Amino acid sequence: MNLCKWLWRHCVNFLYNNYPCVAIYSSVGAVVTAYLHYQLRIHSFDLMYWKDMAETFAQEIDGFQLSLLLCIFLINAIFVFILLSVYLRPAMEREDSELTLLEIKDRYARYILLRLIARLDRIQSRLSARRKFLSLRHYARAHGSMAKAVAVFRKDARKLILPNESEIMLPVEDIYHVAEDDERHLRRAGYYKLLIDTSDETVKGLFNPK
Structure with a gap:
C-alpha cells in the first residue's frame, strides 16, 4: 500500500513538474499515430510497407550520408530538449532564484x-x-x-x-x-x-x- 502511494505521489509530482514536455511528446505521438492510421485506411500502407521502405532507404543511402543525417537529428533533438527544459518549466521553478x-x-x-x-x-x-x-x-x-x-x-x-x-x-x-x-x-x-x-x-x- 505504501509503495502504491509512493509511486502515485512521484507520478503526480513528475506530471506537475514536466507537464509541458509530456503534453508536447504526447501530441507528437498522437499526430504520428493518426498519420499512420490514415495511410493504412486510405492507401493500405501497413507496418510491412514502412519496413520495406526503411530497408530500401537503407540500401540506397551510404554510411556517410546516414551518419550525417543521424548527427543532424541528434543535434536537433538536443536543441529541442534544451528549449523544453529551459522555457517550458513551470514559472515558479524558473523564478525562485530571482525572487x-x-x-x-x-x-x-x-x-x-x-x-x-x-x-x-x-x-x-x-x-x-x-x-x-x-x-x-x-x-x-x-x-x-x-x-x-x-x-x-x-x-x-x-x-x-x-x-x-x-x-x-x-x-x-x-x-x-x-x-x-x-x-x-x-x-x-x-x-x-x-x-x-x-x-x-x-x-x-x-x-x-x-
Whole structure:
C-alpha cells in the first residue's frame, strides 16, 4: 500500500513538474499515430510497407550520408530538449532564484496563512459531516486540532515578526522555507484563489490577537 502511494505521489509530482514536455511528446505521438492510421485506411500502407521502405532507404543511402543525417537529428533533438527544459518549466521553478526578499516573505506569509485556513477548514468540514452525531468529545477534539493549527501558524509567523539571531544568519530561503508539496496541494485545492492580505499588520494581528 505504501509503495502504491509512493509511486502515485512521484507520478503526480513528475506530471506537475514536466507537464509541458509530456503534453508536447504526447501530441507528437498522437499526430504520428493518426498519420499512420490514415495511410493504412486510405492507401493500405501497413507496418510491412514502412519496413520495406526503411530497408530500401537503407540500401540506397551510404554510411556517410546516414551518419550525417543521424548527427543532424541528434543535434536537433538536443536543441529541442534544451528549449523544453529551459522555457517550458513551470514559472515558479524558473523564478525562485530571482525572487527578492520582499517577494520571498510575501510568498511565505501567504503560504502559512493559507495553510492555517486549510487546516481550520478541514476541521470544520469534519464537524459538519458529523453534525447529526456530534458529542462533547468531538468538539473537544476539534478544539485541540484548531489549537495545534494556530500554534504551528504562530511558530512560523514569529520568523516574519521577530526572527532570532541564529535565524538572521541563515540564508533567507532557509528562514522562510515553503514546503513545495504542501503548496501544490493548497493550489490544487483552490486555496490560492482566495484573496487574502499578507501584510505585516495582518500577520502581527493574527500572531498577537487583541
